[in-house]
Amino acid sequence: MPADGDGGAPRYSRCGTNPTQEAVATKIASLEGMDAGLVLGSGMAAVAMTLLSLTRSGDHIVASGALYGATRRFLSHELPRRGVEVTFVEVDQPRQWRSCLRPSTRLLYLELPANPLLRVPDPRPVASLAREMGILLVADTTFASPVNFRGREHGVDVVVQSGSKYLGGHSDLVAGVVCGPEEVVEEVRGMLELYGPALDPHGAWLLDRGVRTLVPRVQWQNEGALSLARWLRERPEVERVYYPGLPDHPDHETATRLLDGYGGVVSIQLQDSKAAEAFCSALRLASVAPSLGGVETLVSQPRHASHRGLSSDGPTDHGISTGIVRISVGLEELEDVKRDFQRGLAAVRQLG
Ligand SMILES: Cc1ncc(COP(=O)(O)O)c(C=O)c1O
CATH class of the missing domain: 3.40.640.10 (Type I PLP-dependent aspartate aminotransferase-like (Major domain))
Known part of the structure; x- marks a missing residue:
């Protein structure tokens, strides 16, 4: 040494x-x-x-x-x-x-x-x-x-x-x-x-x-995630959208006071684990992977990644249910991402 x-x-x-x-x-x-x-x-x-x-x-x-x-x-x-x-x-x-x-x-x-x-x-x-x-x-x-x-x-x-x-x-x-x-x-x-x-x-x-590119990347992802969160909130297949930039998020006020941007991660609540599986499997642009914060859009289910202990459907004691999909917005054109998510939501609809 x-x-x-x-x-x-x-x-x-x-x-x-x-x-x-x-x-x-x-x-x-x-x-x-x-x-x-x-x-x-x-x-x-x-x-x-x-x-x-x-x-x-x-x-x-x-x-x-x-x-x-x-x-x-x-x-x-x-x-x-x-x-x-x-x-x-x-x-x-x-x-x-x-x-x-x-x-x-x-x-x-x-x-x-x-x-x-x-x-x-x-x-x-x-x-x-x-x-x-x-x-x-x-x-x-x-x-x-x-x-x-x-x-x-x-x-x-x-x-x-x-x-x-x-x-x-x-x-x-x-x-x-x-x-x-x-x-x-x-x-x-x-x-x-x-x-x-x-x-x-x-x-x-x-x-x-x-x-070196942190600032423009994160700013782009902040904007994309906010737009995506608002769009997802209007989709009937999505039961709930979790994003601190939305007024109905429990910490919206704190986030607005403290953060310069609401971040590039949006979580959605689908009906159950089957719906989450169907959504993720139908995607072609976004990759299914447990990380976040990169240039490509990633989706993951907490029950397979950070909250692996979850097994049954319905809310758990941490309020994290098995129908949740976490989305990390990348740098792609947002319209392309939305088109991909339309595909995912169509697969959810097909479950009936
Ligand atoms: C909030 C948070 N802290 C720490 C970690 C651990 O980071 P790493 O995977 O680089 O060990 C992660 C990983 O996803 C994370 O999301």
């Missing part, structure tokens, strides 16, 4: 200190308005290394219940194995944040917008609570990207993101990012050095290539 000669962290790719890794991490941190950044080998590496570096056995975390599935599993199964307890707050019960606090609470954790119903919990009261307690608020803002939401402007101390989504933007990369105060990022770097989920230098270069 060669030293860089100036007494700083060694220049070694597993530590995220290769020049290409550092350049892109600094670029993303500056987009977030944060002091420092670090790139890692996946979004989950960013989530896991951040949470491991900020907690010790005996600590407690309060987290939003509306989370990416693997993050939720990490919090509810993996951290408790290491002596860290976690309490989840219902997304519709923001007062629970305070009542769940314990003397051992070390950090608060939330995600926005949260997959797949695009919930937007207001981070500002949670940030005030964190400040009052002298602890950190960590937020996963993967679905927003710094184009639509910069956590620091609303009191978030540490931002984690999957670079595999909007930041990378081409569905050809798995990466993660953590941005925050210098001392926190250095703690995470310490974990990265020990556990090793680094982003290889070529991946860092791909991430940098993606970030």
Whole structure:
């Protein structure tokens, strides 16, 4: 492990200190308005290394219940194995944040917008609570990207993101990012050095290539998703559209106040899992794939991806029913996407 000669962290790719890794991490941190950044080998590496570096056995975390599935599993199964307890707050019960606090609470954790119903919990009261307690608020803002939401402007101390989504933007990369105060990022770097989920230098270069077009891509996707959401709302086969840009979304007001764009992901509720299957199978332009944030339109069913535990039809305790299809709008001409979705909806109609 060669030293860089100036007494700083060694220049070694597993530590995220290769020049290409550092350049892109600094670029993303500056987009977030944060002091420092670090790139890692996946979004989950960013989530896991951040949470491991900020907690010790005996600590407690309060987290939003509306989370990416693997993050939720990490919090509810993996951290408790290491002596860290976690309490989840219902997304519709923001007062629970305070009542769940314990003397051992070390950090608060939330995600926005949260997959797949695009919930937007207001981070500002949670940030005030964190400040009052002298602890950190960590937020996963993967679905927003710094184009639509910069956590620091609303009191978030540490931002984690999957670079595999909007930041990378081409569905050809798995990466993660953590941005925050210098001392926190250095703690995470310490974990990265020990556990090793680094982003290889070529991946860092791909991430940098993606970030160069981040702003126009996300703006185009914001516009396309809003238009698509309004169009889908008028289709009789669609029981419900979940998009924070629509006035009937439960978090429309919060999203309008906090976000610069409502994002490129729209979820729809079809009658049941058969309808969701028929819709997805009939598509020719959009691909069925579990990711989001890339240049091509993707559709996925949460019951096959982030919420794999769902088996029966009807709503579950997380309000996520098996007829849900999540759409990640790409950069195609919107009329072509709508034509493709017409095909999907025709297949739903044929089910009778
Ligand atoms: C909100 C959110 N956070 C984290 C992740 C994990 O990212 P990765 O797949 O890059 O590990 C995902 C993946 O879909 C995600 O949607």
